[in-house]
Amino acid sequence: MELQTIDLYKEYAGGRKMAVNGVNLRLHKGVYGLLGANGAGKSTLMRLLTNLLRPSRGQILLDGQNIKGLGADYRRLLGYLPQNFAYYPDFTAREFLLYVAALKGLNAAAAQKQAGQLLAAVGLSEQARRRQRIKSFSGGMKQRLGIAQALLGNPQILLFDEPTAGLDPTERVRFRQLLKVLAADCIVLLSTHIISDVALSAPEIILLENGRVVRSGRQAELMTEIGAANLEQVYLYYCQGGASDNVKIG
Amino acid sequence: MLKLVEFELKKIFARRSAQLALAAVLLLSVLLGVSGYLxxxxxxxxxxxxxxxxxxxxxxxxxxxxxxxxxxxxxxxxxxxxxxxxxxxxxxxxxxxxxxxxxxxxxxxxxxxxxxxxxxxxxxxxxxxxxxGYILGWLTSSQNLVKALVALALAIIIMLVPVFAGEYEGVNNLILTSRRGPQAGCLAKIIAALLAAVGVTLLTLAVNLGLALALYGTEGLDCSILFAPAEFSENYIPCNISCAQLLAYQILLALGSAGSVGGLGLLFSALCRSQLAAFGAAVAVYLLPVVLPVAESSALFRLVVLLPLYQAQFVALMSVGQLSGGLLYAALAMPVALASFVAGAMLAWRIFVNQQVC
Structure with missing residues (x-):
């Protein structure tokens, strides 16, 4: 499976602001870290890949076919955690997952089974058992629920926009372990401005600045190329010019 | 699909605003019924x-x-x-x-x-x-029901405004990227909205008519509404129909009102990203006929009177006159209501699915 972007542009304000500026990418199975400062265009690129936004120019192809024409066949493969994960406050975690499962077209038995498994995987089984409503969840618990819903239906393309925001260190470790398992069968694109998350879980790196891909490749090669000791130095090397102030070293 | 409709109904009725609006309408119904009786x-x-x-x-x-x-x-x-x-x-x-x-x-x-x-x-x-015969009880109850149904229309708008507008707070990301979200997910929203609107209308009708039955009994249901006290004779329905027929028309028009108000609520729910703005716009359009400078004698009034407000406030609609074959003009309000719901729902669907999530 290959997800490809060809000369992808997204402009706003009649072309005065270019959120995504001629991005060309080829994504295969594995974890890709999309790194960039705030406003670099990471979330816009994510939304273009989910088809929530239409490109101003360019194409997104899945195995050579434009995703615009694939419709439900493309959405069937998608798992998406948006940057600001929203939920229904009066639902319980299980109800929310069952709702998303119904939207994804899972039958009742599969939905129940997967919801139970995912709640356990993200450490929300106890809250589900107590029928605790989402409105009483902490930020980290809501984020874990967001991760769980993205994984429903065994998607083959996983797009995580700032997935570790609000997660405590233990949960971040658990999330990285989960990514390693998923990497074998899926295209995983991880967008974040927290370098350590990407450094530990994404072998492939895409550096984005002002809507442009300034560099992409295997993490180890990028480091060797410039003699960097860590990914942070790679980032600072390629994305200098003020953006480095926005980078969190976690 | 059933599961999705079930979830959408839960979303509608779980909201405090919807619960309060419905409780207010039922309380108003009881207060009007009891005070009218006393x-x-x-x-x-x-x-x-x-x-x-x-x-x-x-x-x-x-x-x-x-x-x-x-x-x-x-x-x-x-x-x-x-x-x-x-x-x-x-x-x-x-x-x-x-x-x-x-x-x-x-x-x-x-x-x-x-x-x-x-x-x-x-x-x-x-x-x-x-x-x-004795028709005062049913006529009073019918008049109270008009007030309750106008209040109910506002309650339906309150209930349905979050159906699409509420999703703009972020869950639209998940709905629109899921396999069935843009089609079955949105259709479930529309079905649930219709079921909710019709359901609360039936509940309101049941409370009002049940109260009337308990207070006044069944007397007069087969009597003409024309031989009525002064307050009902002036500017009232000029047709020789029985109280039972009057109530049947009112029930039918109340269900029509639920549908057309539902369409209105859904349309503005999808059109406005803010629930408050959607509520304001839908209520303004609903109440618009009140401020239109159209005299009852004007030919244009025959069109205005088919709008959702007059479906609830049915006396003006039923006073317009009769079609050929003894069919009441009010019967035209039913296709109008159906068309309003279908148009509102389809437009809302289209707007929601074609949105660009920035």
Whole structure:
């Protein structure tokens, strides 16, 4: 499976602001870290890949076919955690997952089974058992629920926009372990401005600045190329010019 | 699909605003019904006088005495029985109220001196036979129901505004990227909205009609609404239909109102990203006919009167006139309601699915 972007542009304000500026990418199975400062265009690129936004120019192809024409066949493969994960406050975690499962077209038995498994995987089984409503969840618990819903239906393309925001260190470790398992069968694109998350879980790196891909490749090669000791130095090397102030070293 | 509809219904009814709006409508229904009953007044013209339940008993007793087909002989008998004693001091006898039958008689058959005005039954009502009896309870209940249904329309808007607008807070990301979200997910929203609107309308109807049945009984359901007290004769429905038919039309139009208001609510729910803005816009459009400078005599009024507001406030709609074959003009409101719902829902669907999530 290959997800490809060809000369992808997204402009706003009649072309005065270019959120995504001629991005060309080829994504295969594995974890890709999309790194960039705030406003670099990471979330816009994510939304273009989910088809929530239409490109101003360019194409997104899945195995050579434009995703615009694939419709439900493309959405069937998608798992998406948006940057600001929203939920229904009066639902319980299980109800929310069952709702998303119904939207994804899972039958009742599969939905129940997967919801139970995912709640356990993200450490929300106890809250589900107590029928605790989402409105009483902490930020980290809501984020874990967001991760769980993205994984429903065994998607083959996983797009995580700032997935570790609000997660405590233990949960971040658990999330990285989960990514390693998923990497074998899926295209995983991880967008974040927290370098350590990407450094530990994404072998492939895409550096984005002002809507442009300034560099992409295997993490180890990028480091060797410039003699960097860590990914942070790679980032600072390629994305200098003020953006480095926005980078969190976690 | 059923599961999705179930979730959408849960979303609608789990909201505090929806619960409060529905509770307010039901409370209003009970208050209107009970206060209308307690404020009933009747005097049999001889010795009995009372309020509330006693007034209903007296009214029923008087009505039972003359119940049946209205004839010229019966009119003369009633005029003789209900002759006024003493000077009216210039008061128009039409506005004198003793009991429901007396008021209905005076508004049609007496002159300014409270004597017979020379009119015959056929002269007043035409060739159709008029069945008379105790109808005040049902007419009062029907009038209360109009107020409750207008309030209910606002409650339906409150309930349905978050159906799409609520998703703009972020869950739209998940709905629109899921396999079935843009199609089955949105269709489930529309089905749930319709079910919710129709469901709360049936509940409101059941509470109002159940209360009316408990307070006034079944008397008068087969009697004509034309031989009614003064407050119902003026500017009221000019058709010779029974109370039961009146209520049937009102129920049908209430369901139509639920559909058309539902369409309106869904449309603005998808159009406005803020729930408050969606509510304001939908209510403004719903109440717009009130401020339109269209006289009832104008041909344009025949169109205006088909709008959702008049489906709930059905008296104006049913006063417009009849179509050929004795069909009431009000029947046209049903296809209008259906079209309003379908158009509102389809546009809302299209707007929601084609949005660009920035």
């Amino acid at each position: 404020n009933m007044y009747a005097f049999d013209g001889k010795s009995q006088e009372g309020r509330g339940g006693e007034a209903v008993r007296i009214d029923k007793e008087v009505a039972a005495h003359y119940a049946g087909w209205l004839t010229d002989e019966k009119v003369q008998q009633m005029l003789a029985d209900m002759q006024l004693q003493g000077d009216l001091h210039g008061l128009n006898p039409v506005y004198l109220y003793h009991n429901a039958i007396q008021s209905a008689l005076f508004v049609r058959f007496v002159d300014l001196d409270a004597g017979w005005n020379g009119q015959t039954v056929a002269g007043v009502f035409g060739a159709e036979p008029i069945k008379i």
